[in-house]
Amino acid sequence: MDRDEVDRALARLQEEHEAIETSLLALQDHAGRRLLEGAELTGVTKDRWASTEQAIGLLWGYFEAYAGALRSAREVRSRRRWPSRDDLVALTDRLRGPSVTVASAAAHPAPSVGGPAKLSERFTLEGLVSRMNTLYARSLDVVVAADTVWSALPARIDLLAAELQRTRSLAHSVGVRPGEHPAGDELESITRELSALRAQVVSDPLAFWSPATASSAPGGGRPDTGRYDRAARSLEDVRREIEAVLAVRQDSETRLLRLRDVLSRADRTLTEARAARGEVLAKIAASEVPAVSGPPTVLQERLAAAAEYRRHAQWHRLSPLLESLEREAEDELMRARESLTAVTAPLAVRAELRGRLDAYKAKVARHGMAEDPLLIERYDVARRMLWSAPCDLRAAEQAVLRYQRAAAEVLVPRQQGSVDGPGHRGES
Known part of the structure; x- marks a missing residue:
């Protein structure tokens, strides 16, 4: 490397140093990390936080080694304004070669299975930055996920528990109690579920985390609210049932x-x-x-x-x-x-037949055929059947039909004659 390449590399590595230091300090002060440090954890969160704590310790060890190597390289560069060839060779080795030695306790906290334990491991500065970036992303992912779950779910559970308490008081006022009404039993079940859910969320937040498969950024994902949502739906169903009972009272x-x-x-x-x-x-x-x-x-x-x-x-x-x-x-x-x-259907049929008979009689009368002997005879027969008791509806209906046919036979020729007019001979 020439002098300019060395200076550019030192400037870039110094920027990396400042960025890493800022990130590590932010991680150290992160609210999620402090909560994880002081919480009584269980389940998957306990296991992952134990690994993450170890990773954060490694990060600081790596950072100290990185800072020491960078400080050493800067000391070499600061000896002369125009570095000698030996200085450039030494700087090239420090800046590009595996010049950073990390003790085995930091590089490999546990010995490899099936192989001897390493006393130390050597890194280039670029390789050490890559290793720190990987550990930092994994650690931050755990911290952010736990903090997001803790920020979202317990508060929502508390609000739902307050709503549950109001619903229980209302239910008690209308006689809906456990053992006496299914809604009372359901309220008890929801109460137990919310208590268990809150305790588990507090002690094992990562059990309620759904990572985002499409994103590799730390903290990518969302809280899993499935159990909370089911409890909320159950409470809403019970609340509607209680409101129905209240409406009944009113x-x-x-x-x-x-x-x-x-x-x-x-x-x-x-x-x-x-x-x-x-x-x-x-x-x-x-x-x-x-x-x-x-x-x-x-x-x-x-x-x-x-x-x-x-x-x-x-x-x-x-x-x-x-x-x-x-x-x-x-x-x-x-x-x-x-x-x-x-x-009353038979009476309705009889009334309909009576009405039909009288309607045809009126029609015949309008055409001046009321005195026709055949029509008078058939009308009298139908009328006697319909106005006598007991009335045989089948026979009466046939009598009305016979009267209708006779009326039609008498009226049709008369209507044709009126249409043809005087002096016109209609067809016979």
Whole structure:
């Protein structure tokens, strides 16, 4: 190396020295490192921090050796303004050759398996910088990961625990307790999970770290919040259930009154259907009329149980009972209405036939054919069938059809004559 190359190398190595010193001091003062140093660690964090502490010790040993070698080279260079050939040879060896000797305790803290222990190891200054950079990146990765987890998860767990405590108090106020309601048992389970989760996060933060596979930078990754997220979702589900119970407490009286009204309407509809069935059996012949069941006593019993729950403020039992009762009461009202419709169907058919018969009679009268003997005869036959009891609907329908056909046969020629006009002979 000539003088200029030596000076440039010394300047670059001095910059490396200052950068490494700054990084090591920052690592020494890092909050994550201080927390790791004072914490009672377990699991993967305990193992990795033990290796990292050793690596940080090596770093300082390497740095001292590097600083000493650089200081020695600068002393050689400072002897003369224009270094001699021997000086340049010595500087070249110090700056480019394996001139830094590190004791085996620093280079290899444990002897190699299957080989003899080395007493020392020699490095070039560039090689020593590369080794320090590697150790620094690994150490910083552990420190940053642990600090990130500690900064993120415990605070979130504490906030969730506070929300859990509020939910437990609310649940207790509406009778949702462990052993008496599934939501109470779930709250106890979430409480145990959060306590265990916080303790593990504090003692083993690296167990909750997901490194970023696409990044090689120290600290690349994110905290693994899977267990926290599951607990938060479970608490949200329980909170919604408690709110539903609270809503029941606020509007239970209105809902019970509405239930009684729906069941009362269903009973009245069934009573009407039974009365209509008797009327149909008396007035309609040859018709199959479905039977009408009585009111369901089970729903009335469950409604009475719901009223008891409300009276004794057992809201957690009242909530699911009201929901099922509301569905079943609406189903019962619909069933009663369908029963009434099915029972009164023959009466509806008879009314439709009566209306059709009278409509055709009115049409015939408008065309001046009311006195036609055939129409009078067929009308009287159909009318007697429809206005007598019991009414044979099948025979009455045939009689109405016969009257309709007769009316059509009489009206069609008359309508054609009016269209053809006077003096025009219609086709026969």
